[in-house]
Amino acid sequence: xxxxxxxxxxxxxxxxxxxxxxxxxxxxxxxxxxxxxxxxxxxxxxxxxxxxxxxxxxxxxxxxxxxxxxxxxxxxxxxxxxxxxxxxxxxxxx
Numbered sequence: 001x002x003x004x005x006x007x008x009x010x011x012x013x014x015x016x017x018x019x020x021x022x023x024x025x026x027x028x029x030x031x032x033x034x035x036x037x038x039x040x041x042x043x044x045x046x047x048x049x050x051x052x053x054x055x056x057x058x059x060x061x062x063x064x065x066x067x068x069x070x071x072x073x074x075x076x077x078x079x080x081x082x083x084x085x086x087x088x089x090x091x092x093x094x
Contacts, residue, residue: 013075015053017039017041017049017052017053018039019049020041020045020046020048020049021039021040021041021045022039022040022041022042022045023037023038023039023040024036024037024038024039024040025037028082033079034079035078035079035081035082036076036077036078036079036082037075037076037077038073038074038075038076038077039073039074039075040071040072040073041053041071041072041073041074042071043067043068043069043070043071046067046070046072047068052070052072053072053074054072054074
């Protein structure tokens with residue numbers, strides 16, 4: 001879709017917001033493979049950074065009154081083979 005990666009040569013997606021976020025990594029216990037990741041930005045960390053990443057892309061001024069209670073989850077990535085799974089090992093057949 002025309003995206004450019006500032007860190008493509010390193011094959012790592014990161015930016016200066018990463019240092020202020022929590023990073024969740026989910027593994028499949030049966031084979032220890034990473035199946036999902038995401039970046040979590042709690043309000044305290046967004047304040048320490050000066051903004052949420054989303055505020056650099058969109059006008060969130062209408063959310064100002066609840067800003068101190070917003071936790072932003074972004075950069076969610078899930079392995080294709082696990083996207084239809086529910087619970088522990090159940091698979092929804094489409």
